[in-house]
Amino acid sequence: MKLAIDSDLKSLSEQLAREYRAGERAVTLSMRQAGRDLQTRWREQVTVAGIGRRLVKSIRSEVYPKGTDSADAAAVVYTKAPKLIGAFDKGPLIKSKDGFWLAIPLPAAGRGFYGRRMTPLDWERRHGMPLRFIYRRGKSALLVADDARLTKRSGQARQKRGRRRRDGTLTGAQTVPIFVLVPQVKLRKRLDFKRDADQVGAGLPARIAANWRD
Structure with a gap:
């Protein structure tokens, strides 16, 4: 983030507004990338575990809010078969x-x-x-x-x-x-979704900084 500070408050306000919009775009894009990255990692885990092709396809990724950039954007990676996936993830x-x-x-x-x-x-x-x-x-x-x-x-x-x-x-x-x-x-534990989620989450600050452009 770079701001040209001068006595023109209107100009400063416009710069701040532009930087805020750039931040919204950076956060939203980063969340979308992180969500897809985590979705890919989870699907790869299920594939390697040999649990089933249907369970691979059950893992989805969504970014909220939809259709707009937001500084509060969030990525949600989930499965449409939570009981089955949870069983292999926890080993009950x-x-x-x-x-x-x-x-x-x-x-x-x-x-x-x-x-x-x-x-x-x-x-x-x-x-x-x-x-x-x-x-x-x-x-x-x-x-x-x-x-x-x-x-x-x-x-x-x-x-x-x-x-x-x-x-x-x-x-x-x-x-x-x-x-x-x-x-x-x-049941033998065959998945470790938390490990991948922690790794993707740890890389978010660097991802947002890389995507923050004027």
Whole structure:
């Protein structure tokens, strides 16, 4: 900021007004740049973590007030999926709502409709086979499917069909683990949004000074 000080108060007032407008433009531009920078950093974190392309696109950036320059401009970087992003950012402890077991599907379970995670009830309805509970002392419990087979292409469990021997055994059938049962799961922290926000925020004064032009 440079001001030519003289006895003309009108001229000084005009200079101050110009500098203030320059400051408004500098702050607004800097906030827009910082918001986009932080948005890019957060999206890169989600991409590297391999969480999902939809979550990458859920991260947005806005500058307020919209449509005008302001010395009080602010950038807001947010996600449209705060619960999912927050879970990976904090690494919370997840427990069953009913206080029993969390059923984690194994590869043999496959995926539910539209790629959703399969639940034990979904699996039984889809395949027409009951799941049997197996308690293992000192290890995680299991839900298994009896008289099953694994497909060669996908490695998913299917009902084994064919004739049974006299002893009731179905030739070639297997008992296949479908779900692992655990009382709780500690989700691994895979994101650190605060680190990026602190770094971008620390660079704001220098960014505003660089953008302040007459």
